[in-house]
Amino acid sequence: MNSLNNSQDSPENSVASERLARALKVASGEFSLILACCDSVPKQQQILKFLQNISSVTIQEIRLSPTDETLYTTITDTIGIAHPEAVIVHGLESVIAINQLLISANLMRDEFRKNLHYPVVLWVNDEILSKLVWLAPDLKNWAATTIRFDISNNKLIEKQTLSTSQRLI
Numbered sequence: 251m252n253s254l255n256n257s258q259d260s261p262e263n264s265v266a267s268e269r270l271a272r273a274l275k276v277a278s279g280e281f282s283l284i285l286a287c288c289d290s291v292p293k294q295q296q297i298l299k300f301l302q303n304i305s306s307v308t309i310q311e312i313r314l315s316p317t318d319e320t321l322y323t324t325i326t327d328t329i330g331i332a333h334p335e336a337v338i339v340h341g342l343e344s345v346i347a348i349n350q351l352l353i354s355a356n357l358m359r360d361e362f363r364k365n366l367h368y369p370v371v372l373w374v375n376d377e378i379l380s381k382l383v384w385l386a387p388d389l390k391n392w393a394a395t396t397i398r399f400d401i402s403n404n405k406l407i408e409k410q411t412l413s414t415s416q417r418l419i
Contacts, residue, residue: 263400266399267297267304271305273397274307275305275306277368277369278307278335279368281363281366283362283369284372284394285372285379285393286338286397287373287397288375289375289376289400293399297399298311308334311338311339312325312340318345322358325337338373339371339372342378352381356385359386363392
């Protein structure tokens, strides 16, 4: 059955997974930056398994290590001469020098577009997404709307309240 089979999963997560699968298929053969936001690493793994079942695109996973310093080099060194259909990058939250990695990625953004001919999904949590906005705004702007997983009603209300209060300032 093509559904996330955990009772805690919402229909929104299934819809978001299907949206991510479509984005990967549409971007096949060219660089596209896709941000997938989920604060739970186990949930990310569950969603990825579901995604691999429903997607016609073969997905290569890259897990960043805490000592990685550059995103572009880590991706290209890991991929080598292979031509994947899509790449999903995990582990940004574990990188010790995350600020430097994001700043570097922003500076290297043109290299991503020139040399990576496949969509790249960055799994981020809310903290990394916020850092991406501040430290790598040009790279972040290349991404379409962030695909969000696991937004509870309380978090959604909190985000809407924060957004409204920021507009008032």
